[in-house]
Amino acid sequence: MRVRSFMCILALWAVGVGPLLLPNFAQSAETEKFSEPIHIVVTIPVLKDFVQQIGGSHVQVMSLLSGLESEHTYSPRPSDIIAVRKAQLLVEIGLGLEVWVSALVKNAGSASLRVITTSKGIALIRDQSRDDVPEGATDAGHDGNPHIWLDPENAKIMMRHITEALIKVDPSHAAEYRDNQATYLRQLDHLQKDLAERLKTVADRRILVYHPAWPYFARRFGFRIIDEIVTQAGSEPSAHHLQELIRRIRKEGIRVIVSEPQMNQKIPEVLARETGARIVVLSALPGAMPGTETYLNLLRYNVMQLANALS
Ligand SMILES: [Zn+2]
Incomplete structure (x- = not known):
């Protein structure tokens, strides 16, 4: 008898409740199918x-x-x-x-x-070199x-x-x-x-960078940008500026030059060869190097590379 009433409930479920539920389910699946990304x-x-x-x-x-x-x-x-x-x-x-x-x-x-x-x-950081940008240059204005x-x-x-x-x-x-x-x-x-914790023990935070991509990054994590190779991406430094950088790296004992994969690597290589400073390749954009595919990975990568080079 007990088994029988249980079967009845099952039958009721299949006939009565089942059809009530199914159309709803079908409808929502249909809506999902048609909602384009x-x-x-x-x-x-x-x-x-x-x-x-x-x-x-x-x-x-x-x-x-x-x-x-x-x-x-x-x-x-x-x-x-x-x-x-x-x-x-x-x-x-x-x-x-x-x-x-x-x-x-x-x-x-x-x-x-x-x-x-x-x-x-x-809140923006104004480029110090911005006054030198010639009129009509891409960044002006x-x-x-x-x-x-x-x-x-x-x-x-x-x-x-x-x-x-x-x-x-x-x-x-x-x-x-x-x-x-x-x-x-x-x-x-x-x-x-995590990153702030890692940086606690890094005393010398001075870096020389390639193009002015790093002022917000440096301010947040406490790095000190002492100079730039170029003031605008796509331009080349003058021989005079390179001489000046070499003199400064030697005199002040700057240990790290930040290069970027999107830039001409020969210039930082010359500076490193002349001064013994170390090149650290960082990217402002995710995906340029393995391990930088997402923003979180990129941020971690950039900070850790610098922390390790400066330690
Ligand atoms: Zn840039």
């Missing part, structure tokens, strides 16, 4: 990582730069125009970093494209150094711009975007704490 184009790979961290499976992101090119001297390809034309959002740094982006947006000619400038609201993302506190502001933009385009996943952002910001805090 948001198509987003970003200028540099660090922005791709940020957008993916927040957007998860709801975004499809393409970065114009792969990480191997210089962010200042990139020239867009025809396929970039097509990508921008298809995109709903274009995410940039701004501040004149991507001098090539406004022409690209214009050529794509998409009326529905929204451009998200992630540097809005960030902007007051601040554009390499804002290399300070994780700035990255948090950038993430907020991206989260807001995604919520505007796709409000149905707002809670998910906010959760993802919160999770990521916690990871970032954790990493910052």
Whole structure:
């Protein structure tokens, strides 16, 4: 008898409850199938990582730069125009970093494209050498150094711009975007704490850098930039400036020269050979070297390389 009533309940479930549940399930699967990811184009790979961290499976992101090119001297390809034309959002740094982006947006000619400038609201560091930039030069007209993302506190502001933009385009996943952002910001805090701990024992924090990519990074982590090889990416230092750098490295006992994979390696090599200082290759962009594929990895890599070289 007991077995029989149990069978009855099973039968009831199969006939009655089953059909009630199934259509709902089918319907939600159908909705998921038809919700296309948001198509987003970003200028540099660090922005791709940020957008993916927040957007998860709801975004499809393409970065114009792969990480191997210089962010200042990139020239867009025809396929970039097509990508921008298809995109709903274009995410940039701004501040004149991507001098090539406004022409690209214009050529794509998409009326529905929204451009998200992630540097809005960030306190800028003015380049000391900015007064020397000749008129008409690519960076002229902007007051601040554009390499804002290399300070994780700035990255948090950038993430907020991206989260807001995604919520505007796709409000149905707002809670998910906010959760993802919160999770990521916690990871970032954790990493910052780790790195600060590692740096505690590093006394001499003086470095010579290649191009002015590092002021925000240096300020956050307590490195001291004593000079730059070039004041603008894509330019070459004069023989006089190189002589001056060699003299200064020797006189002040500077131990570390920061090179970058996107730049001509011969110049830092000459300086190292002449002075005995050590070359440390750091990247401002994720993906240029193994172990720097994400922003968190890149930050850890850059700080650890310097910490080890300066210890
Ligand atoms: Zn740069």
